[in-house]
Amino acid sequence: MEQKPLDILNLLAKVDFAPENVVQAAAENSVLFVEAAQYRLAQLERKASAKMNWERERAERELHIRNEAKVCDEKLTEGHIAAKLLLDREVSKKAAALAQAEIYETYSRLVVEAFQMRRDCLQIVKGMVKEEYSAQAAVEAGAEKMRETRKRLRDRFPAAGGR
Numbered sequence: 001m002e003q004k005p006l007d008i009l010n011l012l013a014k015v016d017f018a019p020e021n022v023v024q025a026a027a028e029n030s031v032l033f034v035e036a037a038q039y040r041l042a043q044l045e046r047k048a049s050a051k052m053n054w055e056r057e058r059a060e061r062e063l064h065i066r067n068e069a070k071v072c073d074e075k076l077t078e079g080h081i082a083a084k085l086l087l088d089r090e091v092s093k094k095a096a097a098l099a100q101a102e103i104y105e106t107y108s109r110l111v112v113e114a115f116q117m118r119r120d121c122l123q124i125v126k127g128m129v130k131e132e133y134s135a136q137a138a139v140e141a142g143a144e145k146m147r148e149t150r151k152r153l154r155d156r157f158p159a160a161g162g163r
Contacts, residue, residue: 006039008111015114019125026122029115036108036115043101043108050101054094061088 014032017025065084069076085091 006035006042008039011035011039012111012114015118017118017122022122022125022129025118026126029119029122033112033115033119036112040105040108040112043105047098047101047105050094050098054091054098057094058085058091061085061091 011032014028062081062085065081066076068074
């Protein structure tokens, strides 16, 4: 079964989240990370394929150049062969495809890093919320203890009044 192409711009639009939707952001983070990883894998495969195509074309053209030189009894230097390969349209086209694939492979790594940063941000928010709840619980516990202490004081010293 062939996968539909990933809309990378739509995926990147989901990196951001607001404090009011942090629970939803945390819930969907693993799904978004998987999509980013799939994009990365697709770009790595694209790069590997482009490299293989470039190397194959280059090798075929080099063999052809060497065979032509052999038939014509022409002496070639490695530099001469390299220059001919550089000027060959098909080899250049495959080299350009490889360069483009390398760019997208690098970009895909950055996309994955963006979602790792998103995960890290969610962890920071989680820590802050946990600290806030802990502080709130401590305040509430302190207030409850204060109420109990006042009640005991009133029960023990009823003449002190309603202070």
